[in-house]
Amino acid sequence: MAYKEQYPSALLTEAVEAISSLPGVGRRSALRLALHLLKQPAENVHHFTSAINDLRDGVRYCRCCRMISDDDICAICADKSRDQRTICVVESVRDVMSIEATGQYHGVYHVLGGIISPIAGVGPSDLTIKELTGRVNALEDPQKAEVILALSGDVEGETTAFYVYRQIEGSGVRVSTLARGLGFGDDLEYADSLTLGRSITNRQLFKP
Amino acid sequence: MAYKEQYPSALLTEAVEAISSLPGVGRRSALRLALHLLKQPAENVHHFTSAINDLRDGVRYCRCCRMISDDDICAICADKSRDQRTICVVESVRDVMSIEATGQYHGVYHVLGGIISPIAGVGPSDLTIKELTGRVNALEDPQKAEVILALSGDVEGETTAFYVYRQIEGSGVRVSTLARGLGFGDDLEYADSLTLGRSITNRQLFKP
Numbered sequence: 001m002a003y004k005e006q007y008p009s010a011l012l013t014e015a016v017e018a019i020s021s022l023p024g025v026g027r028r029s030a031l032r033l034a035l036h037l038l039k040q041p042a043e044n045v046h047h048f049t050s051a052i053n054d055l056r057d058g059v060r061y062c063r064c065c066r067m068i069s070d071d072d073i074c075a076i077c078a079d080k081s082r083d084q085r086t087i088c089v090v091e092s093v094r095d096v097m098s099i100e101a102t103g104q105y106h107g108v109y110h111v112l113g114g115i116i117s118p119i120a121g122v123g124p125s126d127l128t129i130k131e132l133t134g135r136v137n138a139l140e141d142p143q144k145a146e147v148i149l150a151l152s153g154d155v156e157g158e159t160t161a162f163y164v165y166r167q168i169e170g171s172g173v174r175v176s177t178l179a180r181g182l183g184f185g186d187d188l189e190y191a192d193s194l195t196l197g198r199s200i201t202n203r204q205l206f207k208p
Numbered sequence: 209m210a211y212k213e214q215y216p217s218a219l220l221t222e223a224v225e226a227i228s229s230l231p232g233v234g235r236r237s238a239l240r241l242a243l244h245l246l247k248q249p250a251e252n253v254h255h256f257t258s259a260i261n262d263l264r265d266g267v268r269y270c271r272c273c274r275m276i277s278d279d280d281i282c283a284i285c286a287d288k289s290r291d292q293r294t295i296c297v298v299e300s301v302r303d304v305m306s307i308e309a310t311g312q313y314h315g316v317y318h319v320l321g322g323i324i325s326p327i328a329g330v331g332p333s334d335l336t337i338k339e340l341t342g343r344v345n346a347l348e349d350p351q352k353a354e355v356i357l358a359l360s361g362d363v364e365g366e367t368t369a370f371y372v373y374r375q376i377e378g379s380g381v382r383v384s385t386l387a388r389g390l391g392f393g394d395d396l397e398y399a400d401s402l403t404l405g406r407s408i409t410n411r412q413l414f415k416p
Contacts, residue, residue, distance in 0.1 A: 008301070011263045012267075044229075049258075050257075052257050054219055055242060059220075068246075070217045074216060
C-alpha cells in the first residue's frame with residue numbers, strides 16, 4: 001500500500017506535488033496532467049510554463065480601477081464612451097469579467113482586491129479602499145455620480161459594503177447596491193425562505 | 209456577448225489558453241487557476257513552473273523496462289528480490305503504478321509506451337516491442353519464464369496483445385493475460401452480458 005503515495009521518480013513526485021497545489025486539483029488529476037505533459041513536445045511544455053511565468057511577472061494593474069491591464073490605464077477606464085461617473089465596486093478581477101459578460105453595465109469599476117475578513121486576517125488597509133475614496137473625492141459634482149456596491153451577500157460582503165459606505169457617505173455621491181431576490185426562472189418552491197422573504201419585502205412595480 | 213471570450217489582458221489570455229490546453233481543463237477552470245496563480249507569491253509560481261520544466265527536460269526512462277526512472281535502471285528492475293523472469297507488459301507508466309498499488313505483483317514490467325491503433329496512427333514500430341522481444345530472447349531457460357499481457361480489453365488492446373504474442377511465441381516463454389470476469393463485489397444484475405457470459409464460460413473451481 002505504501003507505493004500508492006510513491007512515484008517512480010523524484011522529478012515526477014516534485015511535479016505532481018506542484019500541480020496538486022492548485023485549487024481543486026487532487027493528486028490523481030495532478031499525476032494525469034504530469035504524465036500528459038511528459039508526452040508533449042518539450043517546446044509545448046516550455047510555452048505552457050512561460051505563459052504562466054510571463055503572466056505572474058508581467059501582470060499590471062490599472063492605475064485607476066486596479067483591474068488587470070496591459071497598460072497603465074485599463075481599456076474600460078480609458079473608454080470615453082463609458083459613464084465615468086458610475087463606479088461599480090467589486091471584490092475581484094473575476095467579478096469585473098462576470099459583470100462585463102452581461103453586457104448590461106456601461107460605467108466603470110473599482111476592484112477592492114479582496115473583502116474584509118477578520119478570520120482570514122484581511123483588514124480595510126489590505127484593500128484599495130483609500131484609492132476608492134480618493135477617486136470619489138476627486139469627482140466633480142458628486143451628487144450626479146453613483147457608487148454601486150456589488151459585493152457578495154455574505155457577512156464579509158455586507159461588512160465590507162458597510163465599511164466602504166461609511167468612508168464615502170460624506171462625499172454626497174449616491175450609493176446603491178445590487179438588487180437581490182429570486183433569480184429569473186427560479187421556482188418559488190425551491191427558493192430559500194430568506195431570499196423569498198426579501199423578494200416580497202422589496203417587491204417591485206409590475207411592468208408588463 | 210463578445211466580451212465573454214475576451215480577457216482584460218493579453219498576458220492573461222495567453223496563460224488561460226496555455227492552461228486550458230491541458231486535458232479536462234476548460235476555459236473557466238483555466239481562468240480560475242490563472243487568477244489563483246496571480247495571487248501567489250512569485251517564487252511559488254516559479255517553483256511550480258520549474259517543477260514542470262524539470263520533469264519534462266530531466267525525465268529518464270529505465271533502459272530495461274522503459275518505466276520513468278531517476279536512474280539508468282529503475283528501482284523495480286534493480287530490485288533483486290523481485291522475480292526478473294516474470295515480465296508484465298503494459299501500455300503506460302500509469303499502468304505500472306496501478307499494478308504496484310495493488311501490492312499483488314512481484315515480477316518486473318515492460319512499458320510499451322502506447323497501444324497499436326491505426327486510427328491514431330500508432331503502429332508496432334512506435335512501441336517498445338523490439339526491446340521486449342530482445343529481453344525475452346535474452347532470457348535463460350525461457351520455458352521457466354512468463355510474459356503477462358496486461359493490456360486493456362478493447363479492440364486496440366487485443367490487437368496489441370495478439371501482435372506481441374506473435375512476436376514472442378517462438379521463444380518458448382509462457383504467455384498469459386489478465387483474468388477477466390465480474391469485479392469483486394459486483395452485482396450480477398448490473399453486469400454487462402458479455403462479461404457475465406465470459407465469467408460463466410471461464411468459471412473457476414470454488415475454493416472456500
